Amino acid sequence: MIGLARHWREIPQRYRYEAxxxxxxxxxxxxxxxxxxxxxxxxxxxxxxxxxGKVETFTVIRVAPTGFTDEAxxxxxxxxxxxxxxxxAQVVDCEVEKLAIGDRVRLEFRKVQQDxxxxxxxxxxxxxxxx
Amino acid sequence: xxxxIVGYGAYVPRHRIKVxxxxxxxxxxxxxxxxxxxxxxxxxxxxxxxxxxxxxxxxRRALRRAGVDPFELGAIYIGSESHPYAVKPSGxxxxxxxxxxxxxxxxDLEFACKAGSEGMFIALSxxxxxxMKLALxxxxxxxxxxxxxxxxYSASAGAAAFIMGRERLVAACEHTFSFTTDTPDFWRREYQxxxxxxxxxxxxxxxxxxxxxxARELMKRAGLEPGDFKFAVFHQPNGKFPLTASEExxxxxxxxxxxxxxxxxxxxxxGASPLGLTAILDVAKPGDRILMVSYGSGSxxxxxxxxxxxxxxxxxxxxxxxxxxxxxxxxYVNYGTYAKFRGKILKxx
Amino acid sequence: xxxxxxIGVGMNKWGELWEKSHRTxxxxxxxxxxxxxxxxxxxxxxxxxxxxxxxxGQEHLGALLAEQLGMGPIxxxxxxxxxxxxGLAFRQAYLAVASGMHDIVLATGVEKMTDVxxxxxxxxxxxxADQEYEGxxxxxFPGLYAMMARVHMQRYGTTREQxxxxxxxxxxxxxxxxxxxxxxxxxxxxxxxxAMVADPMRLLDCSPVxxxxxxxxxxxxxWARKRSSGPFIRVAASAHATDTIALxxxxxxxxxxxxxxxxxxxxxxxxIGPSDLSFCEAHDCFTISEVMVIEALGIAERGQGGKLxxxxxxxxxxxxxxxxxxxxxxxxxxxxxxxxxxxxxxxEQLRGACGARxxxxxxxxxxxxxxxxxxxxxxxxxERV
Numbered sequence: 117m118i119g120l121a122r123h124w125r126e127i128p129q130r131y132r133y134e135a136x137x138x139x140x141x142x143x144x145x146x147x148x149x150x151x152x153x154x155x156x157x158x159x160x161x162x163x164x165x166x167x168x169g170k171v172e173t174f175t176v177i178r179v180a181p182t183g184f185t186d187e188a189x190x191x192x193x194x195x196x197x198x199x200x201x202x203x204x205a206q207v208v209d210c211e212v213e214k215l216a217i218g219d220r221v222r223l224e225f226r227k228v229q230q231d232x233x234x235x236x237x238x239x240x241x242x243x244x245x246x247x
Numbered sequence: 248x249x250x251x252i253v254g255y256g257a258y259v260p261r262h263r264i265k266v267x268x269x270x271x272x273x274x275x276x277x278x279x280x281x282x283x284x285x286x287x288x289x290x291x292x293x294x295x296x297x298x299x300x301x302x303x304x305x306x307r308r309a310l311r312r313a314g315v316d317p318f319e320l321g322a323i324y325i326g327s328e329s330h331p332y333a334v335k336p337s338g339x340x341x342x343x344x345x346x347x348x349x350x351x352x353x354x355d356l357e358f359a360c361k362a363g364s365e366g367m368f369i370a371l372s373x374x375x376x377x378x379m380k381l382a383l384x385x386x387x388x389x390x391x392x393x394x395x396x397x398x399x400y401s402a403s404a405g406a407a408a409f410i411m412g413r414e415r416l417v418a419a420c421e422h423t424f425s426f427t428t429d430t431p432d433f434w435r436r437e438y439q440x441x442x443x444x445x446x447x448x449x450x451x452x453x454x455x456x457x458x459x460x461x462a463r464e465l466m467k468r469a470g471l472e473p474g475d476f477k478f479a480v481f482h483q484p485n486g487k488f489p490l491t492a493s494e495e496x497x498x499x500x501x502x503x504x505x506x507x508x509x510x511x512x513x514x515x516x517x518g519a520s521p522l523g524l525t526a527i528l529d530v531a532k533p534g535d536r537i538l539m540v541s542y543g544s545g546s547x548x549x550x551x552x553x554x555x556x557x558x559x560x561x562x563x564x565x566x567x568x569x570x571x572x573x574x575x576x577x578x579y580v581n582y583g584t585y586a587k588f589r590g591k592i593l594k595x596x
Numbered sequence: 597x598x599x600x601x602x603i604g605v606g607m608n609k610w611g612e613l614w615e616k617s618h619r620t621x622x623x624x625x626x627x628x629x630x631x632x633x634x635x636x637x638x639x640x641x642x643x644x645x646x647x648x649x650x651x652x653g654q655e656h657l658g659a660l661l662a663e664q665l666g667m668g669p670i671x672x673x674x675x676x677x678x679x680x681x682x683g684l685a686f687r688q689a690y691l692a693v694a695s696g697m698h699d700i701v702l703a704t705g706v707e708k709m710t711d712v713x714x715x716x717x718x719x720x721x722x723x724x725a726d727q728e729y730e731g732x733x734x735x736x737f738p739g740l741y742a743m744m745a746r747v748h749m750q751r752y753g754t755t756r757e758q759x760x761x762x763x764x765x766x767x768x769x770x771x772x773x774x775x776x777x778x779x780x781x782x783x784x785x786x787x788x789x790x791a792m793v794a795d796p797m798r799l800l801d802c803s804p805v806x807x808x809x810x811x812x813x814x815x816x817x818x819w820a821r822k823r824s825s826g827p828f829i830r831v832a833a834s835a836h837a838t839d840t841i842a843l844x845x846x847x848x849x850x851x852x853x854x855x856x857x858x859x860x861x862x863x864x865x866x867x868i869g870p871s872d873l874s875f876c877e878a879h880d881c882f883t884i885s886e887v888m889v890i891e892a893l894g895i896a897e898r899g900q901g902g903k904l905x906x907x908x909x910x911x912x913x914x915x916x917x918x919x920x921x922x923x924x925x926x927x928x929x930x931x932x933x934x935x936x937x938x939x940x941x942x943x944e945q946l947r948g949a950c951g952a953r954x955x956x957x958x959x960x961x962x963x964x965x966x967x968x969x970x971x972x973x974x975x976x977x978x979e980r981v
Binding site: 127131132186187208209224225226227228233237239242245247 | 261293296297299304331332340343344346567575576578587590
Binding site for chain 1: 844
């Protein structure tokens, strides 16, 4: 399972969707980077990702990796956030058979992984259908 | 100086299970629960939802209505009897997720179903005392009833969050009063998965004595009568208890209907009367007075008299309203799925 | 740079090799290549292995495997580039010989995948994706390729049936390969009704979990010419390119940029184009992968990979056969070994030693070995001279 510090240092991204915007060319990076791969700029400003968007592609995982087997089948999608970049996350609270490209979704705070019944819980984001 | 609610938010999971579905598994008589306890169905948290995740969502909604910078929050209190960790606070995760860290006070509270109103009371009191400008009080639970036990028909999940402050109120707090005794009607010992309770002992000497005493004394001190309130909301372990209590106090069905959520979502424990309050704020008009009385086994009740302000009209549509959430595309699960979601199935370790 | 030739290759039948350990599987393939090359020494060894750590709990493979050869304290290097580890090992061996650093270099690849259960294997493979922003969310490799497939299908009208034809073709090829793990033929109907793994990828769209190894001996071409009369298998180009590790960061999720980039470099090095290819061994970890690979290699027009496959263009008797070995689909996919096994097939084909699956008049061949969802690609071109 994920190490404590490894998850902990991603908290700004996983809890608050913090990203970095390149000061020179405005490219957005999630998670933040040290160098812009578009213009090689090294100065960034913190920005928060929009929390709604559209499904660009998705799948339904039926054969799951260790740690996720109890959740299968579950949907994972690449979502283009409104006027922003793409991110990948699960889509929950939906009928997976009816999910479609173009569906509107929004981010919600959920448990993503846990180290068994006794270990630490990794919180983060998942998508849910937009009301 | 007036203090009160600056913003409020509610969160109810999408999944539901019907009373009939539980009753048929245990050979119980569904009408007994439906008519006798006025329960129809209850909310079920999915495996990726817990007190922390629901509290984050409810708090974000409260922040939207409050229109304040989360960094300004001086404290965060989460009341729950189902904190995901026995040791490690829920509040730190919520504070981090809403962007309130690090300059704030944080504590997790527990007092059976009263922990949420406790959080509200402490947050309100600290603001009133001038210790801080804003404070967040949350009631949230994903409670478990033992399989086949009467509580299994009601124990459910939900969260309500309230940001207390001194400016830009949506509801001012006119009075508070708390009533506390030692009454062992319901408990869960350390390391136990399910709670135990005293059956009918949870009624008259426990729920009713505390709820009624608290409400009566609060109204007396405030110089108010049931007729002075547009709405009332009481702790709702089922659909029947709060109606009986309200009748005994002299409230009409109209005054309690809007905040009576338990027939539709069950007993959200620490979230129960706080969620009822959010449903009332969704429709209340400026000037309306609301009586709120919680109850927590063990036992105690916290009472509040709220007076709705003009600003309510500006904020209620800024986040999902409570009844709308309850009715929004509920997903019904069977007992097997519910048992899996709630960790009631013994698996290979 | 010196011209480089492959003078020996080795591999055994792949599959669930319960009785054989990671090191045994590797050593058997290595010795076969060495014996075939008729060399009495190797100057250096490179091994591609994706995850000795997660599959068998063993790292430090450079030393461990070099020792198994019994050829003294030679330099042993382990390289990793997910499923492209084998191709990258071959490239490092090629560079070592071409640069003049070493004369006889053994390029190998190995993976022992069946010592862990399915969930753990799925997890181990998922480490080839961005662990924090893809793997964290429980996505698997079939899931990632499924998402690529969905974009391809939506945008280009690629059909379920066309994807199935990749599996039909490669299993037909594999049925002629004695080393294949799953040499059975399959029908499109069987593919399309097999168990769903990650919609729309079904079991028969996916390459299997395999134990296996492969090896090749590389020497300077001049050195080979002095020893025998040929024909020789010349390494005509070696190219390697990368792309974003996360699928969602890709500019176009339905195009393999790293493969296109590496192919461009390789064709330039060899002064040929895709139409000159006699055949190619492509990284068909999923049916959709081959469709997208042949587009990036310029064999098919962009978006037309499925249609071209269904037309028979890439079958054994087609214009440019793709995966005459049966590919990862039928031959098996011991991830670190795959890139070297592609070289094994190319060498055998160019020698004309492939029997029933022999590509006629083969002169130019291409191997394309890919890691992750295409975050890295290694391409080699070979010519019979």
